[in-house]
Amino acid sequence: MGLAIEAFGLTKRFGSFTAVDHVDLSVKEGEIFGLLGPNGAGKSTLVRMLTTLMRPTEGTAKVGGYDIVNQADEVRKIIGLVAEKLILYPRLNAVENLMFFGRLYGMGGEELRRKVDELIEMVRLERFKHFPIGGYSSGMRQRLNVVRALLHDPKILFLDEPTAMLDPQSIRFIRDLIKDLRKGGRTIILTTHIMDEAEELSDRVAIIDHGRILVVDTPEGLKARFGVSNLLEVFLELTGRDLRDRAENRVPIRAIGRV
Amino acid sequence: MIRTGARRAIYVTMVMAHKDLLDFWKAKMLVVSFTLFPIVMMIIFGYMFPSITSTNPYAGKFPSQYGRLPIGIVDEDGSRISEGIADQFAQLSSTTGLFSVRSFASLEVAKDKMTEGKLKGVLVIPQGFSGALSSNRQATLILIADDTNPQLASSIIGQVSSLIRIISEGVAASRISDIAAGADPEALLEPISLEREPFVKGSATTFQFLAPGFMALTVTMGTLSGLAASISREREQGTLDGIMSSPVPRYAVIASKLLAQTARGMLQSFIILAISMLFFGVRVYGNPLLMVLTMFLAVLSFSGIGIIITSIAGEQETAMTSLMLITMPMTFLSNVVFPIEQLPWFLQAIGKSLPLYYSADALRKIIVLNAQMHHIAPDLIVLVLYSLATLSAAIPIFVRSVSR
Incomplete structure (x- = not known):
């Protein structure tokens, strides 16, 4: 099996602050790869670079075999992104939102209409598909937000905290959906700090802190290595038990740039 | 590609x-x-x-920013001539749309109205006006404008002067034709005239x-x-x-x-x-x-x-x-x-x-x-x-x- 993602010394600096520090990474095709780390560890910055939203300061990476800087457009064609913030227009309804993004990927006509209906059905929003999504509940919105990234059948899917702030039913729904999504051999990069989610879904996880990857292994491998019974213990062992919002750890807003 | x-x-x-x-x-x-x-x-x-509306014959000549301002007229002379002048003034005011004119019996009453803010100016035809006019001396009118608002007052002064000039030219023209029958009074009064031709079509x-x-x-x-x-x-x-x-x-x-x-x-x-x-x-x-x-x-x-x-x-x-x-x-x-x-x-x-x-x-x-x-x-x-x-x-x- 080939590699979906390879990163070589990938680095991102904001002024004197290094958000991602010489990260080497390989993600196999068809696996669910969990990216774990405390707030501000550099997960989102890493994902933003891999999804071509941010240029690396140093190093490079290949996504689906394409260089993220020199072949950014090729990368964009094969990736899907579920970001931390919703990528949906609140005044538009579900159909309008999905039709719009589908067209950006060059889809159109009957093919797009069918795909949109299929996706809306998949997340059980048929009854609400003509309502502006501003009136949806958070769970409904997030369901639509996830399938928005599936319009063009991406080979590689990036999910940045897809279940944050959802109720247990919605969390269950989304997790089952993620399991379904890998079935076609799709690679999924899952960013989360919900440990049982990572444990349940991921084939392998990387724990990242201070911009560096501390460890990469299967959840079982990690638990065995540290002699603990769950991933949370591994996580706290590696990243410490102190709160992470001491002044020296905080990145000034300006340095982060537009996020 | x-x-x-x-x-x-x-x-x-x-x-x-x-x-x-x-x-x-x-x-x-x-x-x-x-x-x-x-x-x-x-x-x-x-x-x-x-x-300015283009149906007005004086359109463009009397640019008014203010619409019809209330002006009083006081005829202290009380003659047939002064009455005629007052009528002409009122008529011109109404055709140009500059003023609405009301006559007052005395200057005191008119000034009271100005103090109340109901009049913006008073035109006085003083005693002896018709005497001067009929003996071919220069006759004088007096204008009192409400200069608590200097900008408004100066605009009133300018506009009243223009109207008086028209009346005065009418008087001069009739005198010229009395003195020299057959002469063109306009050519004598204004040997060189300036005519404005619009650059902009319609009314600017x-x-x-x-x-x-x-x-x-x-x-x-x-x-x-x-x-x-x-x-x-x-x-x-x-x-x-x-x-x-x-x-x-x-x-x-x-x-x-x-x-x-x-x-x-x-x-x-x-x-x-x-x-x-x-x-x-x-x-x-x-x-x-x-x-x-x-x-x-x-x-x-x-x-x-x-x-x-x-x-x-x-x-x-x-x-x-x-x-x-x-x-x-x-x-x-x-x-x-x-x-x-x-x-x-x-x-x-x-x-x-x-x-x-x-x-x-x-x-x-x-x-x-x-x-x-x-x-x-x-x-x-x-x-x-x-x-x-x-x-x-x-x-x-x-x-x-x-x-x-």
Whole structure:
């Protein structure tokens, strides 16, 4: 099996602050790869670079075999992104939102209409598909937000905290959906700090802190290595038990740039 | 390959512009306020600077900013001659639409009315007026204007003097024909006369000056602030990430925003034009296509600056506030509301360095003077150069700001 993602010394600096520090990474095709780390560890910055939203300061990476800087457009064609913030227009309804993004990927006509209906059905929003999504509940919105990234059948899917702030039913729904999504051999990069989610879904996880990857292994491998019974213990062992919002750890807003 | 690339870029530009307009259309209150804004603005400005009706034979001769002002007349002379003069004055006042005239028995009563604010001036025909007139001496009238408002008073003085000059010339003409029968009294009174021939077709009104300026102003300001708001909002709500992570050329993102915002700006401009034509007698003499082209260049010439500011500012409030710093002075310096000639030289220089000056100028020439392409070419060249310079700087700055 080939590699979906390879990163070589990938680095991102904001002024004197290094958000991602010489990260080497390989993600196999068809696996669910969990990216774990405390707030501000550099997960989102890493994902933003891999999804071509941010240029690396140093190093490079290949996504689906394409260089993220020199072949950014090729990368964009094969990736899907579920970001931390919703990528949906609140005044538009579900159909309008999905039709719009589908067209950006060059889809159109009957093919797009069918795909949109299929996706809306998949997340059980048929009854609400003509309502502006501003009136949806958070769970409904997030369901639509996830399938928005599936319009063009991406080979590689990036999910940045897809279940944050959802109720247990919605969390269950989304997790089952993620399991379904890998079935076609799709690679999924899952960013989360919900440990049982990572444990349940991921084939392998990387724990990242201070911009560096501390460890990469299967959840079982990690638990065995540290002699603990769950991933949370591994996580706290590696990243410490102190709160992470001491002044020296905080990145000034300006340095982060537009996020 | 290049052709399909360009085709695709145009297609996604249209798709994104359509999405922006659909998003706008869905916000009903926004659409209503957006449509009402130019209507309210034009009605206020329209009645602030009223134009003269063209059915008036004295149209253009007596520009009045104030409408019919109440003026009193006191005839202390009490003769047949003075009565005739008072009648003539009242009649002229009413045909020119300058004053509404009431006579008063005494100066005291009239002055009381002035103190109450019910009269803005009093014209007195003093005793001995008819005596002087009939013995061929110079007769004098006295005008008391309410100079608590000096601007109003000086306007009244000017207008009353013009009316009195007409009456006085009538008296002179009848005397001339008494003395020298067969002579042309007008040639004797005014051996050299100056006749005004209009340059502008129809009647030139303040509104012919204001309306094109407001159109250029609205289309640029509307687009500029719409552009800033739209880009920053998409960045803040996160939808920009969805667009930027899809295979869409970066310049197409900007082009689509420009297109959608320009369409909105033009809508407002045409509302302005419609109101000006319906209520304030503005007529379009020029080519509507040339008008649209000029408005499009007006927008394009400023959009680069808007994009640069939005990109650097990062979030909406900063972007909007920074833009105000440019749009507010631009409103007053670019020959839109006030003639630029009123300004000191350095403000004129600033005004003439802003593209709005050129777009307002070109638009005015097209609408009022039916200017053709070659008349407004210098204006358009300035706008094109401005657009090229600012946009070529803006696009890389925008791309950098969204991919840091």
